Amino acid sequence: MRRIITMTVNNRPGVLNRITGLFTKRHYNIESITVGHTEIEGISRMTFVVNVDDERTAEQIIKQLNKQIDVLKVNDITDQAIVARELALIKAAAPPAIRQEIYTLIEPFRASIVDVSKDSLVIQVTGEPEKVEALIELLRPYGIKEVARTGTTAFTRGSQKAAANQKTAFII
Amino acid sequence: MAKMKVEEQEKAKTKARMSGSLMLIEALKEEKVEVIFGYPGGAVLPLYDELYKAGVFHVLTRHEQGAIHAAEGYARISGKPGVVIATSGPGATNIVTGLTDAMMDSLPLVVFTGQVATSVIGSDAFQEADVVGITMPITKHNYQVRDISELPRIIKEAFHIATTGRPGPVLIDIPKDITTAEGEFDYDQDVHLPGYQPTTQPNHWQIRRLVEAVSQSKRPVILAGAGILHANAADELRQYAEQQSIPVVHTLLGLGGFPADHPLFLGMAGMHGTYTANMALYECDLLINIGARFDDRVTGNLKYFAPKATVAHIDIDPAEIGKNVPTKIPIVSDAKAALQELIAQQGKPADNAAWLAQLDEWKRRFPLHYEPEAGTIKPQKLIEMIYELTNGEAIVTTDVGQHQMWAAQYYKFNRPHRWVTSGGLGTMGFGLPAAIGAQLADRSATVVSIVGDGGFQMTFQELSVIQELRLPIKIVIVNNQALGMVRQWQELFYDKRYSHSLIPNQPDFVKLAEAYGMLGMRAKTEEEAAEVLKQAFAINGPVLLDFHVRADENVYPMVAPGKGLHEMVGVKACEESSR
Numbered sequence: 181m182r183r184i185i186t187m188t189v190n191n192r193p194g195v196l197n198r199i200t201g202l203f204t205k206r207h208y209n210i211e212s213i214t215v216g217h218t219e220i221e222g223i224s225r226m227t228f229v230v231n232v233d234d235e236r237t238a239e240q241i242i243k244q245l246n247k248q249i250d251v252l253k254v255n256d257i258t259d260q261a262i263v264a265r266e267l268a269l270i271k272a273a274a275p276p277a278i279r280q281e282i283y284t285l286i287e288p289f290r291a292s293i294v295d296v297s298k299d300s301l302v303i304q305v306t307g308e309p310e311k312v313e314a315l316i317e318l319l320r321p322y323g324i325k326e327v328a329r330t331g332t333t334a335f336t337r338g339s340q341k342a343a344a345n346q347k348t349a350f351i352i
Numbered sequence: 353m354a355k356m357k358v359e360e361q362e363k364a365k366t367k368a369r370m371s372g373s374l375m376l377i378e379a380l381k382e383e384k385v386e387v388i389f390g391y392p393g394g395a396v397l398p399l400y401d402e403l404y405k406a407g408v409f410h411v412l413t414r415h416e417q418g419a420i421h422a423a424e425g426y427a428r429i430s431g432k433p434g435v436v437i438a439t440s441g442p443g444a445t446n447i448v449t450g451l452t453d454a455m456m457d458s459l460p461l462v463v464f465t466g467q468v469a470t471s472v473i474g475s476d477a478f479q480e481a482d483v484v485g486i487t488m489p490i491t492k493h494n495y496q497v498r499d500i501s502e503l504p505r506i507i508k509e510a511f512h513i514a515t516t517g518r519p520g521p522v523l524i525d526i527p528k529d530i531t532t533a534e535g536e537f538d539y540d541q542d543v544h545l546p547g548y549q550p551t552t553q554p555n556h557w558q559i560r561r562l563v564e565a566v567s568q569s570k571r572p573v574i575l576a577g578a579g580i581l582h583a584n585a586a587d588e589l590r591q592y593a594e595q596q597s598i599p600v601v602h603t604l605l606g607l608g609g610f611p612a613d614h615p616l617f618l619g620m621a622g623m624h625g626t627y628t629a630n631m632a633l634y635e636c637d638l639l640i641n642i643g644a645r646f647d648d649r650v651t652g653n654l655k656y657f658a659p660k661a662t663v664a665h666i667d668i669d670p671a672e673i674g675k676n677v678p679t680k681i682p683i684v685s686d687a688k689a690a691l692q693e694l695i696a697q698q699g700k701p702a703d704n705a706a707w708l709a710q711l712d713e714w715k716r717r718f719p720l721h722y723e724p725e726a727g728t729i730k731p732q733k734l735i736e737m738i739y740e741l742t743n744g745e746a747i748v749t750t751d752v753g754q755h756q757m758w759a760a761q762y763y764k765f766n767r768p769h770r771w772v773t774s775g776g777l778g779t780m781g782f783g784l785p786a787a788i789g790a791q792l793a794d795r796s797a798t799v800v801s802i803v804g805d806g807g808f809q810m811t812f813q814e815l816s817v818i819q820e821l822r823l824p825i826k827i828v829i830v831n832n833q834a835l836g837m838v839r840q841w842q843e844l845f846y847d848k849r850y851s852h853s854l855i856p857n858q859p860d861f862v863k864l865a866e867a868y869g870m871l872g873m874r875a876k877t878e879e880e881a882a883e884v885l886k887q888a889f890a891i892n893g894p895v896l897l898d899f900h901v902r903a904d905e906n907v908y909p910m911v912a913p914g915k916g917l918h919e920m921v922g923v924k925a926c927e928e929s930s931r
Contacts, residue, residue, distance in 0.1 A: 189547075190547065193496070193498070194484060194485075194488070194496075197485065197488065198488055201488050201489050202489070205489045236674060236678070239674065240671065240674070240675055243670050243671035243675075244671050246670070246671070247669070247671055248547070249492075249493045249513060249545060249547055249548045250547055251547050252546055252547045
């Protein structure tokens with residue numbers, strides 16, 4: 181099962197190494213990790229997506245992460261109302277003849293063209309990982325030269341009240 | 353106002369400018385460190401120069417592995433953190449085994465490694481190794497000092513982290529230029545670690561649940577681990593077990609936490625545990641784990657572990673609760689605090705008279721057993737003789753393997769902090785250096801280092817230290833001319849293909865002892881063994897004893913790998929021979 185875990189850590193040398201090392205040592209599979217600064221100086225925020233089979237493994241991951249001295253707080257936000265986003269840059273083969281078609285294609289995804297060259301385009305898309313996935317699949321027949329994805333970064337929503345019932349609606 | 357002034361003045365006194373090396377010495381004094389185990393080298397020369405000037409008690413072991421195992425032995429007996437210094441590169445990589453050992457067995461260590469100067473870090477400089485990277489997964493926490501101003505804070509944090517919560521090793525990597533740089537030494541600051549707040553007091557509601565569970569239980573048992581010893585909770589454990597009349601089994605590392613001669617004691621559990629202890633774990637309806645981590649050597653196959661029991665687990669490390677065994681009553685707490693609370697609650701004891709009768713019956717019918725044999729030395733008998741000669745009062749250190757299991761089975765530990773063994777990592781070569789640290793922690797104790805002929809040869813260079821400091825350690829080599837436990841497994845599970853486990857041509861250990869300037873004696877029969885032991889323990893100085901034991905003796909009972917605790921082999925009933 182895919183789980184999204186967020187945490188705040190001291191922004192010290194080697195912290196990311198500490199976290200990824202822990203995952204390697206304990207044989208947990210990481211799908212993605214994103215790291216960036218928070219509003220507080222010296223504290224960074226990480227979001228990572230892991231694939232685990234059961235609740236116990238998820239609990240164990242969180243406990244092990246919590247044991248790290250430089251980890252301040254860990255949250256499994258999978259079952260909460262969250263905003264989860266990913267950014268992807270897709271370099272697609274696009275000779276002038278089919279450019280218009282590609283423009284039309286990406287429009288419903290609210291993606292944008294951020295670079296144009298003689299025979300390719302760079303498309304920027306943000307959203308749920310599934311949405312990014314869908315766009316990449318749509319573009320694949322046209323020929324994809326390169327894809328760069330950031331991995332998921334996520335937040336719990338400010339309001340959690342209706343979360344239990346309307347979780348799916350919120351995530352979309 | 354006047355009070356403020358005095359405090360300010362006091363604070364100013366501690367705020368002096370000094371070199372990094374001197375800061376380290378000052379910090380160690382503040383931490384009341386009595387002994388440092390170490391080995392000098394290029395990157396720590398400024399530090400060693402300062403040690404020289406300060407006249408700090410430093411033990412020069414003959415290998416860094418010796419230094420760190422000695423520090424572990426010291427920590428285990430004294431309860432204080434063991435302090436180690438090693439140089440950069442090879443010095444640091446030589447302590448990797450000891451760090452892992454201390455991590456697995458939760459021993460508090462503060463380890464200083466030298467590092468090449470900050471200007472050349474990352475350039476593959478002479479004797480450079482990425483020590484922080486290497487030791488990250490095998491330390492509770494580690495640091496590299498990048499600025500002299502951080503040094504006092506880091507040392508203070510390191511001692512705090514190593515000794516609080518679940519104890520463990522902390523490493524500080526200090527580049528050479530930091531040891532010579534000057535800065536302000538302020539050791540009067542509070543430790544501020546928002547990400548590290550160990551829970552030491554139990555949750556009342558969970559304690560309540562445990563009290564209820566005990567009162568409803570018919571077959572309760574306590575599994576007590578080394579957490580009892582770390583928390584100095586032996587008295588509380590005894591009081592609680594007696595109050596509720598709950599029988600106790602120990603893990604290998606917990607031995608001594610509960611008196612071995614107590615009627616409620618069932619022995620050690622696990623792969624080479626007693627029949628009664630293992631069957632108690634299999635048959636119990638309530639298992640109270642206090643300070644043990646459900647290691648696979650204790651549980652056997654998890655599928656058959658305590659299958660009928662409600663599991664309660666008291667541990668200071670929340671990550672241990674539920675890690676291997678699903679737990680119904682989790683209590684995150686220091687063992688002492690939890691036991692005190694349980695004693696204070698005075699819950700209704702379990703209705704377990706039938707259970708206790710059953711356990712007594714098992715104890716009587718299936719005790720630990722070996723066949724005496726004339727003309728040879730039975731290793732079990734050897735341990736029993738040592739036990740009797742030392743009145744069960746000695747500090748015993750071991751390596752890993754058959755001799756370790758026999759020592760655990762046949763030396764009865766009636767009080768805490770007498771047993772020093774490598775449990776989690778199972779480190780050959782641990783016993784001898786650990787004995788050095790143990791003896792330095794308790795100068796008046798009789799220290800017996802029981803080692804195998806294999807493990808002894810991994811760290812025997814430390815004989816030099818024992819001789820130099822005239823430590824009256826009795827080194828007992830259980831010599832079966834083999835890597836005994838490997839041989840046993842090959843006999844049982846590899847059809848007697850003794851692939852590289854037999855060592856028929858051992859050196860003359862008596863002459864080796866003499867080469868190091870100490871007395872060596874050998875025995876090949878039980879009578880000789882009794883005689884040399886008597887002589888050795890009468891001498892106030894180090895003695896090396898080489899016992900040629902029955903070589904094909906195996907450790908029983910045994911739970912084979914993959915089996916449940918109830919599937920022990922090598923159990924012999926007292927009345928009839930069924931083995």
